[in-house]
Amino acid sequence: MVNPPQVEARTADNDRELALLRRVALGDREAFGTLYSGYYPRLGRFLSRLTQRPELIDEAINDTFWVVWQKGGEFRGASQVSTWIMGIAYRCTLKTLRRAGGTATEPLSEDYEDTGTPELQAEQELRDWVGKGLRHLPQEQRTTLELAYYMGHSCEEIGEIMECPVSTVKARMFHARVKLRNLLPTLGGMTERGKP
Amino acid sequence: MNQSDDAFSIHRRAWELIPWVVNGRASGEERRTVEQHLVDCGDCREEFDFQMRLHGAMNRPAQPEAGADAAAAASLQRLWQRIDEEEALPVVRRRASGSFARGLLAAVLIEAVGIAALSAALWTRDAPRQTVVAAAGAPVYQTLSAAPEGAAHATIRAVLAPTLTLGELQALLAQSHLQIVAGPSDAGVYSLAPLSVRVAVATQPALAQLRSNPGVRFAEPVDAAARPSP
Incomplete structure (x- = not known):
């Protein structure tokens, strides 16, 4: 469970992103492109659990990075670069969803085509199933879990991103866990079945 | 606090810390608390295993989407177009776009009116004591466009x-x-x-x-x- 290399990797990532952001603040478009390309897939997958409409995901990513371009010079390094960017992304996404009148209630897109091998099919089935479980959670609880488990943020960072006290993050995590235990009671069995 | 209260409090704390141990963000002390507690608590071991599986399932790599890089490049292209259009606008107009900027402009106008009113009040109050033209003939007032003293090098x-x-x-x-x-x-x-x-x-x-x-x-x-x- 002890994982110092993970901590070192996070520090190295932050240093690299901070260097890019400093260049972005000076108007360096190449640095901006590198930062954008690094976040695009991660943000896309994170946001796809908040909305299934691809055009809204793209819009939210571009709104986020428009702010990064405009405000990069104001970042003082008080938090990790990723916490700062995710905070912007969270607010932009909520705004985009409100504007579009859409929430994360659209049906899950059935774009997991069979790819042939039983292993890949089992993987897809598991992802799909966990995804459906997550979608039954209220948006705040789902986002908390995504930020913790998919994006790897700490409790304090999630509070910063979602602009709420740490006690609220803990409460959301608590309720999300209790609900998922009821929604996905056989997660262990499913995992075992998924193994070749 | 008796022994059973103590045990319950440790159990509650360990249970709360499990997600942060699972995602690697707990501190060393927090991690040790959970690890020690898991040795004796079957419920927390089960919860820890469940969270580990959930964490694993949420992090399984998605199938690489065909053309994902091209989609990112196209999206970035659209963003550059938007940024270029924004930057081509005159500064005042650019800042005036959006409801926030409109609010800001309104605030600036209100502030300007306030400053003008305050200046007028101060001028009226101080008028009897002011000499509009100094003895040497130089005006003691200063206009906004006039360079203040000490600003000889101002650019x-x-x-x-x-x-x-x-x-x-x-x-x-x-x-x-x-x-x-x-x-x-x-x-x-x-x-x-x-x-x-x-x-x-x-x-x-x-x-x-x-x-x-x-x-x-x-x-x-x-x-x-x-x-x-x-």
Whole structure:
């Protein structure tokens, strides 16, 4: 469970992103492109659990990075670069969803085509199933879990991103866990079945 | 607190910490608390296993989407187009876009009216004691466009937002290689000049940097012809 290399990797990532952001603040478009390309897939997958409409995901990513371009010079390094960017992304996404009148209630897109091998099919089935479980959670609880488990943020960072006290993050995590235990009671069995 | 209360409190704390151990963000002390508790608590072991499986399932790599890189490149292209269009707009109009900027403009106007009213009140109050023309014949009043004393080398005049912190102002000045040589005037105008005579600072780039900062409400070059000779 002890994982110092993970901590070192996070520090190295932050240093690299901070260097890019400093260049972005000076108007360096190449640095901006590198930062954008690094976040695009991660943000896309994170946001796809908040909305299934691809055009809204793209819009939210571009709104986020428009702010990064405009405000990069104001970042003082008080938090990790990723916490700062995710905070912007969270607010932009909520705004985009409100504007579009859409929430994360659209049906899950059935774009997991069979790819042939039983292993890949089992993987897809598991992802799909966990995804459906997550979608039954209220948006705040789902986002908390995504930020913790998919994006790897700490409790304090999630509070910063979602602009709420740490006690609220803990409460959301608590309720999300209790609900998922009821929604996905056989997660262990499913995992075992998924193994070749 | 008796032993059973103590055990329950440790159980509750360990249960709460499990997700942060699972995602690797718990501190060393927190991790040890959970690890020690898991040895004796079957419920928490089961919960820990469940969270580990959930974490694993949420992090399984998605199938690589065909053309994902191309989609990212196209999306970035659209963003550049938007940024270029924004930057092509005149500064005032650019800042005036959006409801926030409209609100800000309204606030500035209200503030300007307030300053004007205050100035008028002060002028009326001080009028009996003021000598409009000094004994030597030089006017004691100063217009907004006139360079304040000590601003002989000023190349830029700027009005700053009250929200701009001292740290942000220092960073902005350092970035633009500028220093404050006079101000703020009664109207809140600062006179800025290059940091050092040895460092030639082009006015236009420095102006562009100031204008791109939301903490700067107004930045204009000092008309060289109007600037008093040093």
